[in-house]
Amino acid sequence: MPELPEVEALALDLKGRLDGRALTRIHVVAFSALKTFDPPVSALEGTMVDDVTRHGKFIDIEASGLHLIFHLARAGWIRWRDEVPALPPKPSMKSPLAVRLVLDDETGLDVTEAGTKKSLAMYVVRRAADVPGIASLGPDPLEESFTPDVLHRILEDAGRSQIKGVLRHQGTIAGIGNAYSDEILHAAKMSPFKPANSLDQVEFDRLFAAIKDELGDAVARSRGLAASELKGEKKSHLAVHGRTGQACPVCGDTVREVSFADSSLQYCPTCQTGGKPLADRRMSRLLK
Incomplete structure (x- = not known):
């Protein structure tokens, strides 16, 4: 399971790759992963990525005032693709692919989850605190305020x-x-x-x-x-x-x-x- 150090490094890596890029298409392959409906996922298409941060073990991609948030759970991960296939992915019980993000230069991200127990979660919200798991987080142990x-x-x-x-x-x-x-x-x-x-x-x-x-x-x-x-x-x-x-x-x-x-x-x-x-x-x- 990715924990604070890996999620921190993952957010930093993604920030460097996504900063200033536009989200052109988002394919939700595993519909059970999507935990919100308002705003819709389509609201993110055409937005510009402003920042990538971490809240506990949550990854937060902020784009034009909206937040695309992932909790990778026990077996989730994010993989960079230098080239995204032209055809959109199809839902498949055999594929670990849960979500695919396509950027304006046709690079992208695959959010995957191994195994049969599916716990990966995706949220599209206006504020990070709208995600219940983030709103209830305790203090971050790497902050100076953790004394x-x-x-x-x-x-x-x-x-x-x-x-x-x-x-x-x-x-x-x-x-x-x-x-x-x-x-x-x-x-x-x-x-x-x-x-x-x-x-x-x-x-x-x-x-x-x-x-x-x-x-x-x-x-x-x-x-x-x-x-x-x-x-x-x-x-x-x-x-x-x-x-x-x-x-x-x-x-x-x-x-x-x-x-x-x-x-x-x-x-x-x-x-x-x-x-x-x-x-x-x-x-x-x-x-x-």
Whole structure:
């Protein structure tokens, strides 16, 4: 799933490619992706792109006062095309193509979604805040306004909620998903199941630094990369996420996993839980 660093870099890449160009045609191939009806998609045709920005994990293409917004969900991505086929795309269950944008020089973008579970969302709105998911976003952790006091209030308000879930909740902190919450907690030497309001001062300081450093470093590495390079860059720098069974790059212990119904988390027992493996209830049931 694209998270804050990849979406930030993707927005920057698209800004350079789209700035000053006109949107001539927009083909919605997967109609389930379109979540709005007013303004219609056709209102964007003939508009000039003014800016491309990010709100949490949302991409916002602003064109002549309208906003074309995408949430890429778990398996979505945006691919640049130096040349767009002359014939418009046809809906197909076998094709990952969801939306195609055609520019005035016949270049364009393909917005795709892999897999069978379709969650990608597209909005055409007059204000970014008209998208419910954007209106409800928590503070952006890379903004200067995200201070220790802000994080402290978030953790206190979360009470005994597990810190992993607090970091991932978009209404609490914008932009952090499954992968970077794993990486942040590993850097902070903290169990993903630790209650949010139970941190002492040393633990709190490590967590705040890890949020800023892990996300900031990932953004710095990704800045300037083309969209096609971002997934590989992310994967190559992960310490624990997606590395179950491999050696922790910090201590050498084996990275472990806890599985849930539709996701999983990864962690290092030595670095994060005092050497004690966390209970994986789904695996425990399978072994009985």
